[in-house]
Amino acid sequence: MVDVNSLAALLPDGVVVTDPDILGGYRQDRAQDPEAGTPAALVRPANTEQVATVVRWAHERGVAIVPRGAGTGLSGGATAQDGALLLSTERMRDISVDPVTRTAVAQPGLLNAEVKAAVAEHGLWYPPDPSSFEICSIGGNAATNAGGLCCVKYGVTTDYVLGMEVVLADGTVVRLGGPRLKDSAGLSLTKLFVGSEGTLGIITELTLRLLPAQPPQSTVVASFATLEAACDAILAITGRLRPSMLEFMDSVAINAVEDQLRMGLDREAAALLVARSDAPGEHAGLEVAEIAALCEKAGATEVFATDDPAEGEAFTVARRVAIPALERKGPLLLEDVGVPLPKLGELVTGIAGIARRREVLVSVIAHAGDGNTHPLIVYNPADADESARAQQAFGEIMDLAIALGGTITGEHGVGRLKKAWLPNQVGPDVMALTRLIKSALDPQGILNPGAVL
Known part of the structure; x- marks a missing residue:
C-alpha cells in the first residue's frame, strides 16, 4: 500500500484525503465503471505548483495518477485505480478575462457554465456547450475535446483552446501557446494535449478564445x-x-x-x-x-x-x-459514435436493428448536424442475461460506426470503456504511433493508466 504521509507533508492541510467515505464518492465518474479500484488517496490541489509537487512525488515512486475534473465523464476516463492517486482539479477555479484580445485564462476546475457566465459579463461568449455544461468542468472538456449542441456551426473545444499550462509526467511545468489567434511556431503541442484524456500531462490552466455575444436565436x-x-x-x-x-x-x-x-x-x-x-x-x-x-x-x-x-x-x-430523463428508466450504457453525415440514416436505422436483435431498449439522441449520435442503452445490471445483451449491443454499435467510416467517440473520449475498439478504428500504425508518443511523454506510464491504451 502506498504511504502518502510524505506527500501530505509537502502540501497544505486538507489537500491529501484518505478518508474511505470521501474516497468512495470519487472512485467512478458518471460512466459508473464497475471495474473502479480503490485509490491510495484523493489529492485536491489549488494551483499548478501543488500539482507539480504531487506529480514529482508520484514520479519518484512510480505511483500512478488518475486526473479527474467534475466527474461527469461518460467513458470511464476518471475511473480510480487501485493504489493510485486520484487528482481532482475541483479547487482550481481562478479566471481572468481580457476583452481586448477576447481571451480568458481559466483554471480547470471551473464549470463550463461558470466560464460562460464570467465572459458574458464582458459581452463575450465561450461557445462549446456540452449538454452537461452546468455541471462539467472546463478542464474535463479540454481533456476529452468536448463538443455540444452548437458544434455544427461553432466547432468543439479544441477550436477555442489557444494555450495551456501543463504538468508533465515528471513534474515539469510547460506553457504552450498563448493569447494569439495565429501562431505557427513549432509543433502544434497544444492540440496534442487537448483530447489526450490525462494520459500525457495534467492541464492546470487554459487560455481560451472568445467570441462576441451570440445573437438572439x-x-x-x-x-x-x-x-x-x-x-x-x-x-x-x-x-x-x-x-x-x-x-x-x-x-x-x-x-x-x-x-x-x-x-x-x-x-x-x-x-x-x-x-x-x-x-x-x-x-x-x-x-x-x-x-x-x-x-x-x-x-x-x-x-x-x-x-x-x-x-x-x-x-x-x-x-x-x-x-437524465432516460436515466429514470434505468442505468445506461452511453455511447457517442459519429459518422459522416451521408451515413447518418444507416447508423440510426442500424442501431434500431441492433436493439431489436439484442432485445434491449436503445434510445438515440444526436447532435445531428455533425453526425455525432448518442445511443443510450437502458438495461438492468441485476439481470445477467440482459446485461450481457446490453454489452453486446454496446460493442455492435461501435462496430457499425466503424464500418460506416465513423468514430467510436465524437466528444466523450475513449476512456476505459471503449479502448478495446480503438485499434479497429485507427489501425495498427496509428496505435503504434500513439504508444510512441505516450512512451516519450510518460515513460513510466503513471498518467491515467488503463485509459485510451
Whole structure:
C-alpha cells in the first residue's frame, strides 16, 4: 500500500484525503465503471505548483495518477485505480478575462457554465456547450475535446483552446501557446494535449478564445413519422445551411422527456428535430423559413417555428435533459459514435436493428448536424442475461460506426470503456504511433493508466 504521509507533508492541510467515505464518492465518474479500484488517496490541489509537487512525488515512486475534473465523464476516463492517486482539479477555479484580445485564462476546475457566465459579463461568449455544461468542468472538456449542441456551426473545444499550462509526467511545468489567434511556431503541442484524456500531462490552466455575444436565436421544431424522413431532413438542411444547432431525438427520448417536462411533445412521433438559427437581422427569418420548408419537404408531420427566446430555449432544454430523463428508466450504457453525415440514416436505422436483435431498449439522441449520435442503452445490471445483451449491443454499435467510416467517440473520449475498439478504428500504425508518443511523454506510464491504451 502506498504511504502518502510524505506527500501530505509537502502540501497544505486538507489537500491529501484518505478518508474511505470521501474516497468512495470519487472512485467512478458518471460512466459508473464497475471495474473502479480503490485509490491510495484523493489529492485536491489549488494551483499548478501543488500539482507539480504531487506529480514529482508520484514520479519518484512510480505511483500512478488518475486526473479527474467534475466527474461527469461518460467513458470511464476518471475511473480510480487501485493504489493510485486520484487528482481532482475541483479547487482550481481562478479566471481572468481580457476583452481586448477576447481571451480568458481559466483554471480547470471551473464549470463550463461558470466560464460562460464570467465572459458574458464582458459581452463575450465561450461557445462549446456540452449538454452537461452546468455541471462539467472546463478542464474535463479540454481533456476529452468536448463538443455540444452548437458544434455544427461553432466547432468543439479544441477550436477555442489557444494555450495551456501543463504538468508533465515528471513534474515539469510547460506553457504552450498563448493569447494569439495565429501562431505557427513549432509543433502544434497544444492540440496534442487537448483530447489526450490525462494520459500525457495534467492541464492546470487554459487560455481560451472568445467570441462576441451570440445573437438572439430563432427555433424550428419538426416531428417526423419515420427515422428515415428525419434523416432526410437533416441532410437537406446541412446541405444548404449552417444552423447554430440541429438536434435529434428518437421516440424513446421524446417520451422520456415528455414524461419529465410535460411540454406537449408529440408522443407518436418517431423522431423530433430541434434546429436554431442565430443569423443576424432579417437573415434569421429567412434561414428559419428555409429550415421549416426543408423539413416539410422531407415529410415532417408537424413544423413549429418561433423567434421567442424563452420558447426556443424550452425546446433546447428538452434536448439537454434527454439523458437524465432516460436515466429514470434505468442505468445506461452511453455511447457517442459519429459518422459522416451521408451515413447518418444507416447508423440510426442500424442501431434500431441492433436493439431489436439484442432485445434491449436503445434510445438515440444526436447532435445531428455533425453526425455525432448518442445511443443510450437502458438495461438492468441485476439481470445477467440482459446485461450481457446490453454489452453486446454496446460493442455492435461501435462496430457499425466503424464500418460506416465513423468514430467510436465524437466528444466523450475513449476512456476505459471503449479502448478495446480503438485499434479497429485507427489501425495498427496509428496505435503504434500513439504508444510512441505516450512512451516519450510518460515513460513510466503513471498518467491515467488503463485509459485510451
